[in-house]
Amino acid sequence: MTEYSRMAKGSYTVSGGTLGVSAPSVKVINLPFKPDFVQLINYTQAATPAQHGIPFAFWDSSVTPLTFSSVNYDTVVQVFNATPVLTTDMVRVGGGISVFSAGLSQQFGAAQQVVASTKGTTTSFQVTGHGYSVGDTVIFRGLFQSSTTGMPQMNGIPFTITTITDANNFVVNYNSNNAAYTNLSASPASAFVQKVLYPFLYVPEDNVVTAITLGNTTTITTSMYHNFEVGQQVAFRIPNAWGTTQLNSLPNVLIPGQPIYGYVVSITDNWTFVVNINSSAYTAFTTNIAVSAVPGLTFPQVVAVGDVNTGGNLITSTSALYPPPSFPTSSNRVATINGPAIRGAFVNNTSQGFIIGNAASRTDTSSWVGGSNGDIMEWRAYAHDISIP
Numbered sequence: 001m002t003e004y005s006r007m008a009k010g011s012y013t014v015s016g017g018t019l020g021v022s023a024p025s026v027k028v029i030n031l032p033f034k035p036d037f038v039q040l041i042n043y044t045q046a047a048t049p050a051q052h053g054i055p056f057a058f059w060d061s062s063v064t065p066l067t068f069s070s071v072n073y074d075t076v077v078q079v080f081n082a083t084p085v086l087t088t089d090m091v092r093v094g095g096g097i098s099v100f101s102a103g104l105s106q107q108f109g110a111a112q113q114v115v116a117s118t119k120g121t122t123t124s125f126q127v128t129g130h131g132y133s134v135g136d137t138v139i140f141r142g143l144f145q146s147s148t149t150g151m152p153q154m155n156g157i158p159f160t161i162t163t164i165t166d167a168n169n170f171v172v173n174y175n176s177n178n179a180a181y182t183n184l185s186a187s188p189a190s191a192f193v194q195k196v197l198y199p200f201l202y203v204p205e206d207n208v209v210t211a212i213t214l215g216n217t218t219t220i221t222t223s224m225y226h227n228f229e230v231g232q233q234v235a236f237r238i239p240n241a242w243g244t245t246q247l248n249s250l251p252n253v254l255i256p257g258q259p260i261y262g263y264v265v266s267i268t269d270n271w272t273f274v275v276n277i278n279s280s281a282y283t284a285f286t287t288n289i290a291v292s293a294v295p296g297l298t299f300p301q302v303v304a305v306g307d308v309n310t311g312g313n314l315i316t317s318t319s320a321l322y323p324p325p326s327f328p329t330s331s332n333r334v335a336t337i338n339g340p341a342i343r344g345a346f347v348n349n350t351s352q353g354f355i356i357g358n359a360a361s362r363t364d365t366s367s368w369v370g371g372s373n374g375d376i377m378e379w380r381a382y383a384h385d386i387s388i389p
Contacts, residue, residue, distance in 0.1 A: 003385055003386060004385040005382065005383060005384045005385050005386070006033045006382070006383040007380070007382045007383075008032075008033075008380075008381050009378065010029070010379055011377060011378045011379070012027065012377055012379075013374060013375070013376060014027075014370060014371040014372060014373055014374060014376075014377055015027075015331070015373065017358070017368060017370065017372045017373050018372055018373060019045075019050060019052055019372040020051060020366045020367075023360070023368045024358055024368055024370040024371055024372060025331075025358065026355060026357055026358050026370070027355070027356040027370060027377075028334060028353065028355050029353045029354050029356070029379060029381070030334065030351045030352070030353045031353035031354070031381060032352075034100075034101050034352045034353070034383065035061075035354055035381035035382055036061040036099075036382065036383055036384055036387075037058075037060050037061070037381070037382045037384065038097045038354050038379065038380070039057070039058050039380045039381075040056065040057040040058075040097070040369065040377060040378070040379050041055065041056060041377070041378045041379075041380075042055050042056070042371045042375050042376070042377050043375075043376045043377070043378060044371070044372075044374070044376050044377075045080075045371065045372070045375060049080050049084045049086070050084055051080055051081060051084050052079070052364060052366045052367040053079065053080045053084070054078065054080075054361065054367050054368070054369055054371070055078060055080075056077065056078040057075055057076065057077045057091075057096065057097060057369045058075070058077075058097075059074060059075045059076070059096065059098075059354075061099070062387060065093050066090065068362060071092050071362075072092065073090035073091060073092050073362055074091075074092075074093045074096065075090060075091040075097045075369060076088065076089075076090055077090065077091060077096070077361055077367070077369055079361055079367045081364075089361040089363055089364060089367070090361065091357070091359055091361050091369050092362070094359070095357040095360075096356075096357055096359060096369045097354060097357070097369065098355050098357060099352075099353070099354045099355070100197075100352060100353065100354070100355060101351075102197075102198035102201055102351045102352060103198070105201070106196055106197075106198070106199075107196075107197040107198060108139070108194040108197060109194055109195035109197055111192040111193070111194050112130060112193050113127065113187050113191065113192060114127055114140070114187070114188070114191035114192060115127060115128055115168075115184075116183065116184050116185045116186070116187075117143070117151060117176075117183050119151070119176035119177055119181045119182075120175075120176065120177050121175050121177050122163075122171050122172065122173055122174065122175070123151070123154070123171065123172055123174045123176045124165065124169055124170070124171045125169065125170060125171075125193065126168055126169050127170070127193055129167060130167070130168065130169075130170060130193075132161055132164065132170055132195065133161070134162065134164055135160060135161065135329055135330030135331075136160070136161050137159065137160045137161075137195070137196040137199035137224050137225075138159055138172075138193050138196065139157070139158050139193070139194055140154050140157070140159075140191070140192070140193050141155050141156070141190075141191075141192055142155065142188070142189075142190030142192055143188075143190075143191050144188060144190055144291075145182050145183075145184050145185070145188055148291055148292070150181075150182050150184055150188065150191075151176060151181050151182070151184060152294045153181070153287065153289045153291070153294055153297065154174060154176070155294070156299075157174075157208050157210075157299060158196055158199060158208070158223060158224045159172035159173065159223045160172075160173075160199070160223070160224035160225050160270070160271065162271065172223070173210050173222070173223060173271050174223065174287065175287045176287065178286075178288040179288070180287075180288045180289055180290050180291065198351065199224060200227070200327040200351075206301050206303050207222040207223070207226045208222060208223040208224070208299045208300065208301055209221070209222060209223075209238070209285070209299075209301060210222060210287070211285065211287075212243075212244050212247075212279070212285035214244070214279040214280060214282055214284065214285075215278075215279065216280060217274050217275065218247070218262070218274065218275050218278075218279040219268070219272065219273075219274050220272065220273055220274070221271055221272045222272075222302065223271075225270040225271065226270070226271065226272075226273060226302070228267065228273050228304070229267070230264050230265065230267060231263065231264060232304060233261045233262070233263055233304070233305050234261065234263075234275060234303065234305060235260075235261050235262075235303055235305045236262075236300070236301070236302050237249070237300065237302075237303070238285075238300045238301075239297075239298045239300060241289055241297065241298075242285060242287070242289075242300040243283045243284055243285045243286045244279070245283065246279070247260075247262075247277065247282065248260070249305070259305070260277075261305055262275035262276055262277040263276045270328050270330070353381075354379075354381060356370045356377075356379075357369065358370050
């Protein structure tokens with residue numbers, strides 16, 4: 001029975017994974033509501049039955065998870081056995097189908113101990129069994145080796161991970177290769193890292209600058225995904241301690257009161273872009289900030305400004321009439337649920353929806369609810385306003 005229920009459906013092609021061999025990528029579906037029932041249909045695996053294939057999966061918020069060997073399971077699946085004959089199984093809580101709501105402020109995962117760090121032009125951290133992936137955003141706190149040494153200059157900066165070295169080590173975009181930084185070792189008591197669960201509450205966000213290459217054009221590296229587009233306008237806020245204050249939007253010595261803005265002329269990757277500002281004669285950017293300067297330290301930032309930035313996409317003869325704003329992932333961009341936006345406006349992306357995980361089913365550890373690379377998947381999601389017991 002329904003009166004104001006909401007429903008949505010869609011389809012996509014699975015990325016990553018091999019049937020019976022490896023798990024696919026996690027898939028995030030953004031919706032204008034948080035569903036209480038989700039159904040998946042893998043058309044590819046339904047059409048071609050093979051061992052380990054999961055053609056159908058279901059999740060219902062009203063069903064209490066079942067516990068087997070101290071593990072809770074909540075996603076019901078139908079899976080092909082070796083014959084192949086269709087049978088049933090379950091996937092653990094959070095690893096099959098799960099829902100999310102980003103809320104109005106940042107939310108964090110569990111704090112994990114930082115065991116050690118290795119300084120360099122990029123910085124590597126050792127965190128035992130971190131569970132992170134490229135594209136995850138993390139924040140550090142308490143990076144002191146002693147009261148006067150360590151890497152506390154990196155505390156509080158959101159970093160989107162660039163490289164996963166192994167299960168215990170990952171890398172972020174930050175140049176710590178100078179005398180102001182000391183490698184962490186032996187699990188300093190105060191040093192922890194947490195994952196930012198929904199880092200893109202607004203796009204584009206204020207970006208912390210971690211490197212600047214001066215020249216006829218200026219190359220900017222940011223700590224997390226910048227989400228900028230070619231042609232958009234940006235402004236800089238560089239405190240004196242970081243060096244390149246000539247980039248700051250005010251004052252303009254040529255036209256008093258007129259902000260100095262730059263235009264993005266190329267995108268190198270999710271962390272790096274180029275603006276059309278000739279910075280050849282500017283002061284070099286530096287991260288050589290003394291530990292003693294950390295109290296009250298303000299980070300260098302680049303922000304979107306003006307009427308033409310990001311937000312939506314240009315409307316052309318071949319584009320959708322009202323293309324939605326999007327936010328970046330490690331491999332592509334994901335559309336938000338927002339309607340048309342001024343390109344570059346800060347778009348509210350307090351997203352909600354559901355996630356198709358990549359955990360294996362309970363009894364067939366080579367079967368994944370998210371399918372296999374190239375599979376055609378259809379999903380249906382519902383939010384029921386009335387539930388009758």
